[in-house]
Amino acid sequence: MNEQGISIISFGYFEHDFLGKIADSVSLEFMMPVHIREGHLDLSEYYDAARRQYNGNLLLREVDAQYSAGSIKTFGLFYVDLFIPILTYIFGQAFLGGHTAIASIYRLSNERYGLKEADDSLLERLTKEVVHELGHTFGLIHCHVPACVMASSTYVEDIDQKSAKLCVKCRLQLSKNM
Amino acid sequence: MAKKISILIVDDERSVRDSLYNWFIEDGYRVECAENAKEALHMVESDSFDIILADIKMPGMDGLEMLRRIKSHRKESIVIVMTAFATVDTAVQALKDGAYDYVTKPFDPDDLSHLIRNASKQISLSEENEALKERVVSLENIEDLIGKSAAMQSVLKEVESVAQSNSSVIITGESGTGKELIARAIHSNSPRRFFPLVSVHCGALTESLLESELFGHEKGAFTGAMYNRKGRFEMADGGTIFLDEIATISSKMQVELLRVLESKSFIRVGGNKEITSDFRVICATNRDLKNMVTNGTFREDLYYRLNVVNIQIPPLRDRVEDIPLLVDYFIRKYCTSMNKLPVTIEPSALKRLQEFDFPGNIRELENMVERAIVVGNGKKITLKDLPLQKSMIVSTLESLDDVEKSHILQTLINHEWNISQTARALKVDRVTLYNKIRKYNLKPLE
Numbered sequence A: 001m002n003e004q005g006i007s008i009i010s011f012g013y014f015e016h017d018f019l020g021k022i023a024d025s026v027s028l029e030f031m032m033p034v035h036i037r038e039g040h041l042d043l044s045e046y047y048d049a050a051r052r053q054y055n056g057n058l059l060l061r062e063v064d065a066q067y068s069a070g071s072i073k074t075f076g077l078f079y080v081d082l083f084i085p086i087l088t089y090i091f092g093q094a095f096l097g098g099h100t101a102i103a104s105i106y107r108l109s110n111e112r113y114g115l116k117e118a119d120d121s122l123l124e125r126l127t128k129e130v131v132h133e134l135g136h137t138f139g140l141i142h143c144h145v146p147a148c149v150m151a152s153s154t155y156v157e158d159i160d161q162k163s164a165k166l167c168v169k170c171r172l173q174l175s176k177n178m
Numbered sequence B: 001m002a003k004k005i006s007i008l009i010v011d012d013e014r015s016v017r018d019s020l021y022n023w024f025i026e027d028g029y030r031v032e033c034a035e036n037a038k039e040a041l042h043m044v045e046s047d048s049f050d051i052i053l054a055d056i057k058m059p060g061m062d063g064l065e066m067l068r069r070i071k072s073h074r075k076e077s078i079v080i081v082m083t084a085f086a087t088v089d090t091a092v093q094a095l096k097d098g099a100y101d102y103v104t105k106p107f108d109p110d111d112l113s114h115l116i117r118n119a120s121k122q123i124s125l126s127e128e129n130e131a132l133k134e135r136v137v138s139l140e141n142i143e144d145l146i147g148k149s150a151a152m153q154s155v156l157k158e159v160e161s162v163a164q165s166n167s168s169v170i171i172t173g174e175s176g177t178g179k180e181l182i183a184r185a186i187h188s189n190s191p192r193r194f195f196p197l198v199s200v201h202c203g204a205l206t207e208s209l210l211e212s213e214l215f216g217h218e219k220g221a222f223t224g225a226m227y228n229r230k231g232r233f234e235m236a237d238g239g240t241i242f243l244d245e246i247a248t249i250s251s252k253m254q255v256e257l258l259r260v261l262e263s264k265s266f267i268r269v270g271g272n273k274e275i276t277s278d279f280r281v282i283c284a285t286n287r288d289l290k291n292m293v294t295n296g297t298f299r300e301d302l303y304y305r306l307n308v309v310n311i312q313i314p315p316l317r318d319r320v321e322d323i324p325l326l327v328d329y330f331i332r333k334y335c336t337s338m339n340k341l342p343v344t345i346e347p348s349a350l351k352r353l354q355e356f357d358f359p360g361n362i363r364e365l366e367n368m369v370e371r372a373i374v375v376g377n378g379k380k381i382t383l384k385d386l387p388l389q390k391s392m393i394v395s396t397l398e399s400l401d402d403v404e405k406s407h408i409l410q411t412l413i414n415h416e417w418n419i420s421q422t423a424r425a426l427k428v429d430r431v432t433l434y435n436k437i438r439k440y441n442l443k444p445l446e
């Protein structure tokens, strides 16, 4: 088990190279090592038949309970459509100032919206989402600097409007929180 | 926003309370929860909440009764009523009783954030009115917008005065002068600041893509369009749309754009429903639009509609007195983001920077400083750290990574960022090169 750094746990098959690139960006942004592992959960337990989606609250709690030991932060990466009871969907979510966060690639792909898949856009969006949710676990809240990765995104196009990096203010806050 | 807006969530379902609590805390609000109406009323008496989000159906006192009591206690409270089963009757009753809005669970995340931003705007506007209508505009929140020169100060004055209005603005300036920053400054000092600033880089999109980007499309509009998708005009509702490189749009798009600006309404691609959106337009260009009107490549009527206010950003070589300030700012910015102690710059190097003509303007200066911090000795930026002369002699580098980064960057520059040529020159494949560019976060100067 890794005593240090951030663990990214993939649930479902992600290309090694793809995960590696995300891990590189995350590692640069938070200045700590990032380890990639595979996770196994029976997702049917989190499926809501009425909504045909997966319960993000329960999954976040489960990842936290089963996978968070041994690392500073833990991130669960999924393929399935996530929701929480009050919202129609979420890209991901985190325990603010906590240990664990999750995100799904499901709503990030252009194909889902009937557009051509741009080569790097999926990777970029997922990277931003991972950095964003991890930012929350480090206690960062949403930022009003539009290019900052901590800017709030409720639409997939909002994600494209921002960079994958923390702005100077958030970075200072991060170093205070760390 | 000086003071944190406070939200009280009233719902008997714990998962709803928790989810909303997390959502709003991440957005920077102060949030409290109550399980039932009675508890909520107690809390409202001792603490004033700006926004109360309450479920209608709760055991004991229901949400509508609670709404009436809260409104009689504090008329200006904004109460939003939530329900899982919308009926017209309860909606009408809630609005009659003074609810600010009535929403059905579950919410679309975008709708929820719009709803709360609308409410926040109302709160801040009524507070601003109360506060002697005094409006102190602060440009402090705008990163990177720096300059003491007369030229820059007059730009900032224009930004301040135009921010309060709703006029269309055209920002002109050479590339790299920071036109997007000016747009952001106008937006975040305007009453529209609680709503999005949506940017569109017109030059980067083909005509058909631009149309779908701007207006959105309906499910089934074309093969593979499985979902409805909002366009940028729709996303900018309540806020500002920033159209960069406006001079690049086709004559067909010019006609469409004019129509949208006149009617503030449009139809999604493949749709038939008219959608209205309340947005402000800010455009930017590095071309001479007036000249394009004269030679017939840009519509005159569109030009006059966009060009209500024109802000011209001076090129960096016309405000060399700002260079020391900017250098100092970029040094702090990059040293912070690279977790390094702030470096200084040798006076002779600074002097050479002030003599350089910077065709790429501030962006070029910023990239130069960032690069100098990376390749420099970590204490002082010297002349040899700055790519002002043709051949760069790289020495006194500290780690293997530094050498690699600097070598890759120089090779990329030599091949004008042509990835295939650079990869060949470095004898690696393109994927490896891309990975290195990503790893070292290398960017072209222009």
Ligand SMILES: [Zn+2]
Residues within 6 Å of the ligand: A132, A136, A142, A152, A153, B026
């Ligand atoms: Zn967030």
Ligand SMILES: [Zn+2]
Residues within 6 Å of the ligand: A143, A144, A145, A148, A149, A150, A151, A166, A167, A168, A169, A170, A171
């Ligand atoms: Zn930020």
